[in-house]
Amino acid sequence: MNSSHLKQAINAFKKGGVIAYPTEAVFGLGCLPLFQDSVYRILQLKHRSIEKGLILVASSIEQLEDYVHFDRLTTIDQIRDSWPGPVTWLIPAKKETPTWLTGAHKTLAVRVSSHPTVNALCRELGPIVSTSANPAGSNPAVTTQEVLSYFGADLDYVIPADIKNNLNPTEIRDAQNGNIIRVS
Numbered sequence: 001m002n003s004s005h006l007k008q009a010i011n012a013f014k015k016g017g018v019i020a021y022p023t024e025a026v027f028g029l030g031c032l033p034l035f036q037d038s039v040y041r042i043l044q045l046k047h048r049s050i051e052k053g054l055i056l057v058a059s060s061i062e063q064l065e066d067y068v069h070f071d072r073l074t075t076i077d078q079i080r081d082s083w084p085g086p087v088t089w090l091i092p093a094k095k096e097t098p099t100w101l102t103g104a105h106k107t108l109a110v111r112v113s114s115h116p117t118v119n120a121l122c123r124e125l126g127p128i129v130s131t132s133a134n135p136a137g138s139n140p141a142v143t144t145q146e147v148l149s150y151f152g153a154d155l156d157y158v159i160p161a162d163i164k165n166n167l168n169p170t171e172i173r174d175a176q177n178g179n180i181i182r183v184s
Helices: 003-014 036-046 076-082 116-125 144-154
Strands: 019-022 027-030 055-058 087-092 107-112 128-132 171-174 180-182
Touching: 003 019, 003 116, 019 116, 027 036, 027 144, 036 128, 055 116, 076 087, 116 128
Parallel strands: 055 107, 087 171
Antiparallel strands: 019 027, 027 128, 055 128, 087 107, 171 180
16 A cells, blocks of 8 residues: 555544545445544444444454453454454443444444555554445445545545455454354
8 A cells, every 4th residue: 555645544534534445345434433523424424323333443452442341252262363354243342432433232343454454544543433435325335436426525535446356344243142243
């Protein structure tokens, strides 16, 4: 990835921006998780209800410890074995975790990404909000042009890319029992 794009995206994130960036399967829309106004901007752009909750992506499991309870999970080895990679886990949220992240749930969706761009962003910023770059009911964007056609000037920065692997969005699993919620 171009270091100039990375620097511009990091600066936009730090200013409360909403960014589009490539992930393992589709483009993601993201912001820093404690910037409530930025999270609400994402929800508005996507026409998504806050009750659904969002995903946090990180570059290491340690980056997620302020948001979720890994202790007492019988699936912790399974979680560690799946990361970094395209598996999102629903893990009990800490009471301090903002409801604009968890929605109507007592869990938070989290993933340690294997994507080099996501990893570079998270190494610099910590965990970031990640949701597919598409309005509700539309297919997730897999090219820069699709991102721009959906959101145009409403985004603060777009890291250009074309995602060619045609993967589905990540698998989601329940960390309390290991059950698959959504197949990738």
